[in-house]
Amino acid sequence: MKNGIAIVFAAVVALGASWCGLVLAPTLQLGGAKLTTVLNSPDTYPLQRTGEASLGLQIYRANGCAACHTEQVRQDGIQAELMLTALGNYQPEDFKAFTESLFVQQALEPVTNALAINLKGWNGSLPFVFLTTSDKEIADKINQSINVPGVKSELRIVATGADLARGWGPRRSVAADYLYDQPVQLGRLRAGPDLANIGVRQPDANWQLLHLYAPKAVVPNSTMPSFKYLFAVRKIGAALAPEALKLNAEFAPAAGYEVVPTAAAKELVAYLLSLRANVPLYEAPFTPVTTKP
Amino acid sequence: MNPNENTFVACGSSKIDASLRVPLLALFGGAAVWLIVGLVLGLIAGIKFHAPEFLSTIPMLTYGRVAPAANDAVLYGFCIPAGLGVMLWVLARLSQMPLVLPMVPVVAANLWNIGVLIGTGGILIGESTGHPWLEYPRAAAVILFAAFLLIAVSAAGTFGWRRERALYPSHWFLFAALLWFPWIYSTASLLLNTVWLPRGVVQPVIGWWFANNLVFVWLALVGIGTAFYFLPKISGKPLAGSGYALFAFLTLVFFGAWCGIPASAPVPAWLPTASAFAALLTIIPILAIAIITIKTVFGSGVSCQGGPFCFIKFGVVCFVLSGLMYVASACPQSSRVLEFTWFGFAQTQLQLLGFFALIIFGAAYEILPKIMGGALPFPKLAKLHFFLTAGGVLLFVIPLAIAGVEQGKALMNPAIAFADANGVTLKFLRISTTGQLLILLGALLFALNIFVMTMKWQLALVKSLIAAVKAPLPEATAQRDQEVKV
Numbered sequence: 001m002k003n004g005i006a007i008v009f010a011a012v013v014a015l016g017a018s019w020c021g022l023v024l025a026p027t028l029q030l031g032g033a034k035l036t037t038v039l040n041s042p043d044t045y046p047l048q049r050t051g052e053a054s055l056g057l058q059i060y061r062a063n064g065c066a067a068c069h070t071e072q073v074r075q076d077g078i079q080a081e082l083m084l085t086a087l088g089n090y091q092p093e094d095f096k097a098f099t100e101s102l103f104v105q106q107a108l109e110p111v112t113n114a115l116a117i118n119l120k121g122w123n124g125s126l127p128f129v130f131l132t133t134s135d136k137e138i139a140d141k142i143n144q145s146i147n148v149p150g151v152k153s154e155l156r157i158v159a160t161g162a163d164l165a166r167g168w169g170p171r172r173s174v175a176a177d178y179l180y181d182q183p184v185q186l187g188r189l190r191a192g193p194d195l196a197n198i199g200v201r202q203p204d205a206n207w208q209l210l211h212l213y214a215p216k217a218v219v220p221n222s223t224m225p226s227f228k229y230l231f232a233v234r235k236i237g238a239a240l241a242p243e244a245l246k247l248n249a250e251f252a253p254a255a256g257y258e259v260v261p262t263a264a265a266k267e268l269v270a271y272l273l274s275l276r277a278n279v280p281l282y283e284a285p286f287t288p289v290t291t292k293p
Numbered sequence: 294m295n296p297n298e299n300t301f302v303a304c305g306s307s308k309i310d311a312s313l314r315v316p317l318l319a320l321f322g323g324a325a326v327w328l329i330v331g332l333v334l335g336l337i338a339g340i341k342f343h344a345p346e347f348l349s350t351i352p353m354l355t356y357g358r359v360a361p362a363a364n365d366a367v368l369y370g371f372c373i374p375a376g377l378g379v380m381l382w383v384l385a386r387l388s389q390m391p392l393v394l395p396m397v398p399v400v401a402a403n404l405w406n407i408g409v410l411i412g413t414g415g416i417l418i419g420e421s422t423g424h425p426w427l428e429y430p431r432a433a434a435v436i437l438f439a440a441f442l443l444i445a446v447s448a449a450g451t452f453g454w455r456r457e458r459a460l461y462p463s464h465w466f467l468f469a470a471l472l473w474f475p476w477i478y479s480t481a482s483l484l485l486n487t488v489w490l491p492r493g494v495v496q497p498v499i500g501w502w503f504a505n506n507l508v509f510v511w512l513a514l515v516g517i518g519t520a521f522y523f524l525p526k527i528s529g530k531p532l533a534g535s536g537y538a539l540f541a542f543l544t545l546v547f548f549g550a551w552c553g554i555p556a557s558a559p560v561p562a563w564l565p566t567a568s569a570f571a572a573l574l575t576i577i578p579i580l581a582i583a584i585i586t587i588k589t590v591f592g593s594g595v596s597c598q599g600g601p602f603c604f605i606k607f608g609v610v611c612f613v614l615s616g617l618m619y620v621a622s623a624c625p626q627s628s629r630v631l632e633f634t635w636f637g638f639a640q641t642q643l644q645l646l647g648f649f650a651l652i653i654f655g656a657a658y659e660i661l662p663k664i665m666g667g668a669l670p671f672p673k674l675a676k677l678h679f680f681l682t683a684g685g686v687l688l689f690v691i692p693l694a695i696a697g698v699e700q701g702k703a704l705m706n707p708a709i710a711f712a713d714a715n716g717v718t719l720k721f722l723r724i725s726t727t728g729q730l731l732i733l734l735g736a737l738l739f740a741l742n743i744f745v746m747t748m749k750w751q752l753a754l755v756k757s758l759i760a761a762v763k764a765p766l767p768e769a770t771a772q773r774d775q776e777v778k779v
Contacts, residue, residue, distance in 0.1 A: 003460055004460050004464070004468075007460075007464075007465045007468070007469075007542075008468060008469075008472070010543060010546065010547075011465075011468070011469040011472055011473075011546050012472065014543075014546035014547045014550050015472065015473060015476055015477075015506070015546065015550055017547075017550070017551075018502065018506070018550035018551045019476070019480065019502075021551065021567065022498060022499075022501075022502040022551065022553070022554065022564070022567075022568075023480060023484075023498075023499055023502055026494075026495050026498045026499075026560065026561075026564065027484075027491055027495050027499075029561065030491075030492070030493060030494060030495050030498075030560070030561070031491045031492055031495050032492075033492055033493055061421065061422075061423035062358075062419030062420070062421065063352075063355055063357045063358065063419065064355070064356065064357020064358050064360065064361060064421065065357055066357070066423065067356060067357040067360045067361065068356065068357070070633055072557070072559060074557045074629075074632075162704060162705045162706065162707050165707035166707050166711065172559070173559040174559050175493055175494045175559055175560055175561070176493075177559065178493040178494050178559070179492060179493045180493075181493065181496075182490055183422065183423040183424060183485070183490065183496055184493060184494060184496045184497050185423060186497050186559075187633075188425060188633065188637060189633060189634070189635070189637070189638060190633040190634065190700075190704065191342075191715065192715075193711050215345075221712055222345075223342065223345050223715065223719075224345060225341060225345045225346065225349040225355060225356050226345070226346065226349050227349075227355070228349070228350055229350060229351075229352045229355075
């Protein structure tokens, strides 16, 4: 029997420890989380959702969109990128020669090869990303060396990884992104694309409505089920309602009928458009795109 | 296991078994129905990947509702009550004590079924909480919690009044399971299913902790506790090395309880790091359990031919496989590829339908003839059930796991369009749907055996009741005799 008590005690300690570690500690550490500030900006993040978008989160939850969609972007790391944006009175050849003259510096050794290759393949157009490196110090050094009047270059921080390369976001998702979500819908399967930034990627509410009503109407090979039950098909009144979906023949209702979104569909779309995790934060830095490379 | 048990079981085992008849029929009967419901819902969800428009106009049957309802019906509807039934029987047998308060588990079983019904209905009408494995709305959670406590009271009572003082490895596992569920379920429900919802990512962290401790640890405790009772029983050898078993138990509860936070989770880095480390260490109990099982079973000379022994052995094999898959999806490197793919789904299905369900089927086929005092009505179908389920699980899970790896590799390469990465999974999903169908057929056979057995018993009960009513009462006969005389 002594044995038995020892075993029960061990089980209590085992579960109690994990309870303290994975329930209590995160609640204490993160439960009081406050707004963070956007990097290099006085703005706070995240923004509170509008009432309609908050209701939309409940439609998202109720219909289990998270069974197929994640709201979480991952990244592999961050890199420094040097982008030449202006040459002033200089010619591309001058820039090449000048940069090559820097190669003698011992400190630049790790990147000279990459630099040489990039410069060789350059046809002189601007803006031009002439170096991508994980070593921010070297990038800084080069950036300062080429600081000649007229020549403008930008040192940019970019996050890298497959999710980001797919255009699912400019940086990884962090805890702050979910501060106002009740419930948080991270998802665990990507049968559909990640939606953490769908509001940036597809900001057109009409597209979103069409897609929900008939995914194949906008993405021909879509395997997403339609959510027709979030819409009402009704007889056209005096005139076509302004909010009626503009469907092509294949998906249009019978003649004399129109498809209008219900309140739930509109709320859901408001929520989707509010999914924008695209500002740089201290814990997930990147340089927002101002000049398109 | 106690090698003497069989000898002195003879005196009281029929009484013990009789005390468990009604509670176990209630628990197993409900479980069999929910298993079928869960598998049918799962099949509907699976078909939607071949034909996205299948039943898509019915809000209750949209993929995002059917899929979690299916998972929960299998876990809450089948695994937990059936596991509790087996647990009650094992504890009563090991205690040499008829079940204490046998009506309590009967009430609890009915309550439990009401809870699962409300929960499943809740998900289907859109009242899910949105937290994986904790989708059931509040009312259902309260009922399930109360029902579990009732069964725990009966189990603890039986143990408290026990006649046999010795403790066995099965005891440790089953008692830990009795402790585990109320703790994790109340914590998770109070935090995620009430108005005190914590802010932001604390929710998924608690959700992961809960899901891991239920789907991985709780099922392992009950399933392995059961296997460690039946394997030595059937093979007629004691459990190999009870020191090993203690080691396996302790490492399982200490390391297993810390798993669950995915490597890429958007939370402070120490959380996923701790979880990944724990997952790596969880290989130790998994291997220890494999070794104990091999040592116990090997050379027993008992052939199984689709009988309970087969079910339980195959169940342990599935446990080891699903455990290793779990560890693989928790390691930072491999999780990069496997996360967010079908691989994780394959792993949980293997855990639920391969490991746990098979062990429970085997145990039920072993227990039912004992508590009913007669053979199974269709023993051949029980054997067929084994081959259908074992084959079905392999067909269901292996293609999904491969699909997950392929999908993960394709998603890692941004040059492959998302639709194409998705496309590689479709042909695998097709095969896995066939597997689901086989598992469902097997579950129907399981239910058939249980319900015919129950009906026969009820019929016999009614017959004896009628016989008792028809039989002339002694005084009445005496009176009639007097009347005749007068």
